[in-house]
Amino acid sequence: MNNPIIATFSIAACDPDRGEWGVAVQSKFLGVGSVVPWAKAGVGAVATQAFANPAYGPEGLKLLEEGLSAEEVIKKLTDADLQKEDRQVGVIDSSGRAATFTGKDCYDWAGGVTGKHYTAQGNILVNQETVTQMGDTFEKAEGPLADRLIQAIQAAQEAGGDSRGKQSAAVLVVRDQAGYGGLSDVAVDLRVDDHPEPIKELERIYQLHQLYFGETKEENIQLIDENVKREMAGHLFRLGYLKSKDVDDKVFYESWTTYLHTENFEGRELDQGKVDRKVLDFMKSQPGEI
Known part of the structure; x- marks a missing residue:
């Protein structure tokens, strides 16, 4: 054969x-x-x-x-x-x-x-x-x-x-x-x-x-100012990680950590106050409630 x-x-x-x-x-x-x-x-x-x-x-x-x-x-x-x-x-x-x-x-x-x-x-x-x-x-x-x-x-x-x-x-x-x-x-x-x-x-x-x-590149590190935080909170709310878009820093960063670990992005987790733009772009592209 x-x-x-x-x-x-x-x-x-x-x-x-x-x-x-x-x-x-x-x-x-x-x-x-x-x-x-x-x-x-x-x-x-x-x-x-x-x-x-x-x-x-x-x-x-x-x-x-x-x-x-x-x-x-x-x-x-x-x-x-x-x-x-x-x-x-x-x-x-x-x-x-x-x-x-x-x-x-x-x-x-x-x-x-x-x-x-x-x-x-x-x-x-x-x-x-x-x-x-x-x-x-x-x-x-x-x-x-x-x-x-x-x-x-x-x-x-x-x-x-x-x-x-x-x-x-x-x-x-x-x-x-x-x-x-x-x-x-x-x-x-x-x-x-x-x-x-x-x-x-x-x-x-x-x-x-x-x-x-992959590793986070220096040029992709974004500081989380109030505008970026507002944008991220909106997506975390849309995806079900937050019950409200308006939350304090403690709740916001807890939900962000949960998101990173749920989506297997531990390798791109940065110090508090910073976000990898590649991860942020991915989050924006995910389907969810408006």
């Missing part, structure tokens, strides 16, 4: 300056994020697709951790695989070296490119430009690795994309102690398993991720 083909385009990359490794992927395949992307902080990243061999992920990371280069990892993985000509894999190592492999039996268009700190590959694509544009966009993009990876797959889709259509997308980025509470290395792990516009939906939930887990 043949495995379903993961008709896919992906990019595996790193940002040595930030100490980040990751993968972004889009596919005409249900839940592609459960199969293709693999990464380990300080070690590297692997994207395995086509007639995907999921073992390439953990085994590839193990070999990288042992000190093998990206090219050596791909050679070792494929030499031991009797179905390698049906496979496609991209690897980025701890030094930012990249390698990609496309078996000769992968369905056209299939292939990959490598560049500075990235490898981009795809199969059953509309055209080669899907892959080249993915790489070019990554090289020109700025910001955290997750931003650059998502921009890259967005550009790939616009350049042609998967010839069979769109269904799922994912982004995985790791960095030392970047996870929740500093207790894991998973900085970003977001998946859209089934959606008519998976990359757009991935971008939407990534922006939510940044809102909930």
Whole structure:
């Protein structure tokens, strides 16, 4: 029995300056994020697709951790695989070296490119430009690795994309102690398993991720003067956190703290008298009674 083909385009990359490794992927395949992307902080990243061999992920990371280069990892993985000509894999190592492999039996268009700190590959694509544009966009993009990876797959889709259509997308980025509470290395792990516009939906939930887990920037700190307090109290009343818009400071700040903790904004909670504009904008956008 043949495995379903993961008709896919992906990019595996790193940002040595930030100490980040990751993968972004889009596919005409249900839940592609459960199969293709693999990464380990300080070690590297692997994207395995086509007639995907999921073992390439953990085994590839193990070999990288042992000190093998990206090219050596791909050679070792494929030499031991009797179905390698049906496979496609991209690897980025701890030094930012990249390698990609496309078996000769992968369905056209299939292939990959490598560049500075990235490898981009795809199969059953509309055209080669899907892959080249993915790489070019990554090289020109700025910001955290997750931003650059998502921009890259967005550009790939616009350049042609998967010839069979769109269904799922994912982004995985790791960095030392970047996870929740500093207790894991998973900085970003977001998946859209089934959606008519998976990359757009991935971008939407990534922006939510940044809102909930990103840090407050200095330029977004707003002092709560009487006008701002009046505005905030109005929204807290509208959303059911206050019984009246006209309350004293004690009741106001108690309700504001309740709102922050209810909405999971503890990471953006500031000293009394200050508010993160990003949180305030989110509150304004929430539906509620007028």
